[in-house]
Amino acid sequence: MHAHDVTRSAHRYDAIVVGAGLAGVYAVYKLRQIGLSVRVLEAGGGVGGTWYHNRYPGARCDIESLDYSYSFSDELQQEWSWSERYASQPEILRYINHVVDRFDLRPHIQLNTTVVAASYDEEEHVWVFETSTGESYVANYAVMATGVLSVAQVPSMTGLEDYRGRWFHTGDWPEEGVDVAGRRVGVIGTGSSATQLIPLVAEEAGHLYVFQRTPNYTMPAQNHPMKPEVEKDWKANYPERRRFARASGFGHNQVTNHRSGKEVTEEERRAELENRWQLGGLYMMRAFKDILTDAEVNEEAAEFVRNKIRSIVKDPETAEALCPQNLYIGTKRLCSGTHYYETFNRENVSLVSLKDVAIECITASGVQLTDGREYELDVLIFATGFDAMTGAMNRINPRGRGGVTLKEAWAAGPHTYLGLCMADFPNMFVITGPGSPSVFSNMVTSIEQHVEWIADCIQYMRASGYAAVEATFVAQEQWTQHVSEAAGRTLYAKSRNTWFHGANIPGKPVTFMPYVGGVGNYYNKILEVAREGYKGFQFHKVRSVSKV
Numbered sequence: 016m017h018a019h020d021v022t023r024s025a026h027r028y029d030a031i032v033v034g035a036g037l038a039g040v041y042a043v044y045k046l047r048q049i050g051l052s053v054r055v056l057e058a059g060g061g062v063g064g065t066w067y068h069n070r071y072p073g074a075r076c077d078i079e080s081l082d083y084s085y086s087f088s089d090e091l092q093q094e095w096s097w098s099e100r101y102a103s104q105p106e107i108l109r110y111i112n113h114v115v116d117r118f119d120l121r122p123h124i125q126l127n128t129t130v131v132a133a134s135y136d137e138e139e140h141v142w143v144f145e146t147s148t149g150e151s152y153v154a155n156y157a158v159m160a161t162g163v164l165s166v167a168q169v170p171s172m173t174g175l176e177d178y179r180g181r182w183f184h185t186g187d188w189p190e191e192g193v194d195v196a197g198r199r200v201g202v203i204g205t206g207s208s209a210t211q212l213i214p215l216v217a218e219e220a221g222h223l224y225v226f227q228r229t230p231n232y233t234m235p236a237q238n239h240p241m242k243p244e245v246e247k248d249w250k251a252n253y254p255e256r257r258r259f260a261r262a263s264g265f266g267h268n269q270v271t272n273h274r275s276g277k278e279v280t281e282e283e284r285r286a287e288l289e290n291r292w293q294l295g296g297l298y299m300m301r302a303f304k305d306i307l308t309d310a311e312v313n314e315e316a317a318e319f320v321r322n323k324i325r326s327i328v329k330d331p332e333t334a335e336a337l338c339p340q341n342l343y344i345g346t347k348r349l350c351s352g353t354h355y356y357e358t359f360n361r362e363n364v365s366l367v368s369l370k371d372v373a374i375e376c377i378t379a380s381g382v383q384l385t386d387g388r389e390y391e392l393d394v395l396i397f398a399t400g401f402d403a404m405t406g407a408m409n410r411i412n413p414r415g416r417g418g419v420t421l422k423e424a425w426a427a428g429p430h431t432y433l434g435l436c437m438a439d440f441p442n443m444f445v446i447t448g449p450g451s452p453s454v455f456s457n458m459v460t461s462i463e464q465h466v467e468w469i470a471d472c473i474q475y476m477r478a479s480g481y482a483a484v485e486a487t488f489v490a491q492e493q494w495t496q497h498v499s500e501a502a503g504r505t506l507y508a509k510s511r512n513t514w515f516h517g518a519n520i521p522g523k524p525v526t527f528m529p530y531v532g533g534v535g536n537y538y539n540k541i542l543e544v545a546r547e548g549y550k551g552f553q554f555h556k557v558r559s560v561s562k563v
């Protein structure tokens with residue numbers, strides 16, 4: 016469809032932002048600041064994105080709250096107080112709502128509006144959006160803040176439609192909550208969401224069955240109420256902390272040990288691993304500079320954690336079943352929880368290992384395994400993950416130059432230039448897209464870097480009279496190759512059965528999606544590209560004569 020066909024009924028803006036999570040909220044703030052008219056289209060009934068939908072009990076960020084927050088306004092970071100070391104989902108949602116109100120962004124955000132189609136009009140260099148509300152929007156720039164873990168994946172299981180109990184996905188949790196008190200509850204999955212949820216559900220449920228296909232490593236989060244002296248110190252040093260995060264490997268201030276696991280004695284290695292366990296959460300992955308590149312160093316850390324599991328879980332058979340085997344620690348996203356392993360010491364919790372069996376089907380009353388075992392359940396919780404990184408973009412399936420669809424362009428896996436733009440999709444920007452550090456970073460740092468880069472690019476275009484910007488095919492292919500080579504130098508390339516590779520979704524091309532070259536290096540790269548006149552991009556100068 017051409018823009019002129021819909022002009023009379025369409026709403027026109029300089030930019031449409033799709034999604035009102037942390038990315039969309041900063042995008043509307045920033046783009047309005049540079050003088051653009053902006054509309055945010057958000058499918059959910061509130062702002063917050065991931066933090067709006069993932070309301071399951073125990074949902075919490077695994078990056079420290081003082082780090083996992085916007086840096087763009089010093090007043091904001093000085094006036095906001097986080098109550099815990101790691102913020103819970105309700106607190107993050109309150110924060111996002113606070114930001115929206117504080118900067119008066121709500122009038123520009125349209126909720127309950129799903130973008131169902133987006134197509135590029137080559138003559139007018141604009142994007143035309145269709146929404147679930149039956150409206151059309153036309154804008155020069157499409158800013159896709161659609162999130163990386165926003166499409167919940169319920170595996171196709173025979174019989175689910177006949178199940179008489181209630182079932183839920185952690186990523187689509189009802190606002191009113193779920194009553195599990197005294198009930199027989201099943202949780203399928205043992206990733207980050209499950210390991211956060213299980214200890215809390217166990218406290219209420221009559222009996223909890225945990226269906227585990229692949230055990231993962233879960234670190235104790237070591238969460239605690241915010242220490243006033245820590246908050247004070249951060250607030251006094253915020254500019255420096257934020258600079259450090261932007262230049263760091265993962266976009267935050269977690270201390271990294273820059274020594275190799277091989278250049279220290281066994282005793283020193285043990286001490287460092289213990290130190291990391293005490294620091295909690297993702298700190299383990301910064302224990303040695305080669306923990307994700309050297310198989311032996313990685314295995315020592317993995318065995319250290321297995322021994323912790325064996326020391327916590329009283330029943331030796333359950334402990335062994337919870338120990339990941341043949342899985343490099345960290346190559347499946349490390350989990351960070353509170354009392355996860357301890358929960359398996361409870362009388363009302365049973366681990367159901369799916370190591371040698373599978374779920375055959377869902378019956379009217381519960382779950383049936385291939386070996387004939389049946390579990391009667393009142394509530395079934397799918398903590399089964401997401402169609403990560405590409406799911407939300409593919410669902411919209413934008414139509415670019417010459418009618419090419421994104422699904423066609425990404426048939427062999429996502430190809431992007433810098434994780435920001437795609438050839439054949441002019442004037443479309445993806446925030447924290449595949450091919451950028453994204454899920455390998457503190458998302459807020461990566462979001463800010465992208466939004467600021469996009470705003471600069473648009474300002475550059477306006478100043479130069481350009482109507483459209485587009486990644487060249489050559490630059491895109493070179494970058495995609497580079498993303499793959501960077502992963503190839505790490506152990507991630509050897510653990511292909513993960514959502515980083517898209518392997519959790521049947522039929523999805525298996526290809527490593529995030530960029531592991533480091534947030535700081537990546538940031539320098541995108542700034543250099545801009546400085547050099549947007550190397551790897553082509554601009555279309557002449558806006559064709561409007562036919563309207």
Ligand code: NA7
Binds near residue numbers: 204206514
């Ligand atoms: P994850 O990490 O993708 O975990 C999903 C879990 O569900 C994982 O244990 C899967 O086992 C399991 N799963 C998925 N499908 C099935 C079926 N069909 N049968 C049994 N078990 C299944 O999702 P999360 O929501 O926990 O975390 C996502 C990210 O959010 C996380 O990494 C953080 O970055 C925040 P598998 O390992 O595939 O055998």
